[in-house]
Amino acid sequence: MNFELERASYGVDGTPILTDISLAVGAGEVVTVIGPSGAGKSTLLRLAALFERPTDGAVRCDGTEPWSLPRGDRLALRRRIGVVFQQASLFETSVARNVDAGRRIRRPWSSRLRGFAERLTARWIHGSPTVDDRTLEALELVGLRDEWDRDAASLSGGEAQRVSFARALAPRPELLVLDEPTSDLDPRNTAILERAIGRARDRDHGVLLATHDMHQAERISDRVAFLLDGELVEIGPPERVFEEPRDERTARFVRGDLLYDENELLV
Numbered sequence: 001m002n003f004e005l006e007r008a009s010y011g012v013d014g015t016p017i018l019t020d021i022s023l024a025v026g027a028g029e030v031v032t033v034i035g036p037s038g039a040g041k042s043t044l045l046r047l048a049a050l051f052e053r054p055t056d057g058a059v060r061c062d063g064t065e066p067w068s069l070p071r072g073d074r075l076a077l078r079r080r081i082g083v084v085f086q087q088a089s090l091f092e093t094s095v096a097r098n099v100d101a102g103r104r105i106r107r108p109w110s111s112r113l114r115g116f117a118e119r120l121t122a123r124w125i126h127g128s129p130t131v132d133d134r135t136l137e138a139l140e141l142v143g144l145r146d147e148w149d150r151d152a153a154s155l156s157g158g159e160a161q162r163v164s165f166a167r168a169l170a171p172r173p174e175l176l177v178l179d180e181p182t183s184d185l186d187p188r189n190t191a192i193l194e195r196a197i198g199r200a201r202d203r204d205h206g207v208l209l210a211t212h213d214m215h216q217a218e219r220i221s222d223r224v225a226f227l228l229d230g231e232l233v234e235i236g237p238p239e240r241v242f243e244e245p246r247d248e249r250t251a252r253f254v255r256g257d258l259l260y261d262e263n264e265l266l267v
């Protein structure tokens with residue numbers, strides 16, 4: 001999917017949160033949004049996930065403006081977008097059924113009923129739960145293939161977040177919207193998720209990711225977008241933005257001295 005924000009602005013009760021944002025994410029591209037707390041990263045991702053409508057400007061998916069479509073068509077478009085938030089929120093069931101849930105809600109009722117009947121028959125024949133290939137494939141990507149039958153409640157926080165990623169990926173969304181997916185994770189789980197993001201990109205998923213972590217942005221992005229006070233200050237390849245920022249505010253953020261101004265905490 002060719003995803004695009006075109007001069008998009010968003011505000012609540014007349015207070016602007018995002019102003020005049022133009023940003024595109026193509027298939028097989030990782031675009032990372034960085035910026036201090038309160039810059040508007042999550043809000044931008046909510047526009048991309050089609051959770052919110054811009055108050056001005058446009059969102060386009062393959063040239064189509066989702067907010068001009070009838071609700072059903074817009075929901076169908078939203079199903080082509082996978083979303084992962086900062087904290088995992090899994091159902092109280094097995095790992096496989098959690099991953100499967102991501103696909104089930106994207107299927108029509110007739111297909112869901114057929115799937116239910118197939119699982120019931122398989123369980124009756126084999127005497128144990130079964131799991132389908134797409135679910136295993138998504139779990140493989142996050143290194144949890146062998147854990148498919150585990151109770152999700154028994155997972156560590158990092159494992160649960162990896163299952164959330166597999167759940168978002170299993171329906172093969174064209175765009176993945178990831179809001180600080182690794183900010184609560186240890187280095188090992190972070191590395192596993194970053195590798196999974198890279199592999200998703202290699203399979204032509206577009207990725208829009210928000211992070212506080214400049215090193216992560218440097219490691220995984222094709223392009224980095226620096227957001228400050230709801231404005232897109234700068235966008236480009238990470239080596240360019242981090243090593244030769246064109247805007248003084250980006251330079252200060254990269255140096256790490258955007259936080260303080262004459263000893264006053266700014267953000």
Ligand SMILES: Nc1ncnc2c1ncn2[C@@H]1O[C@H](COP(=O)(O)OP(=O)(O)OP(=O)(O)O)[C@@H](O)[C@H]1O
Nearest residue numbers: 012017035036037038039040041042043044210212
């Ligand atoms: N629904 C809302 N109503 C009022 N203000 C909002 C709303 N949503 C966000 N904001 C404000 O908009 C600004 C941007 O919020 P947002 O969560 O997008 O920032 P962020 O860059 O993701 O921050 P963080 O890194 O801390 O998660 C903040 O000042 C926030 O308080």
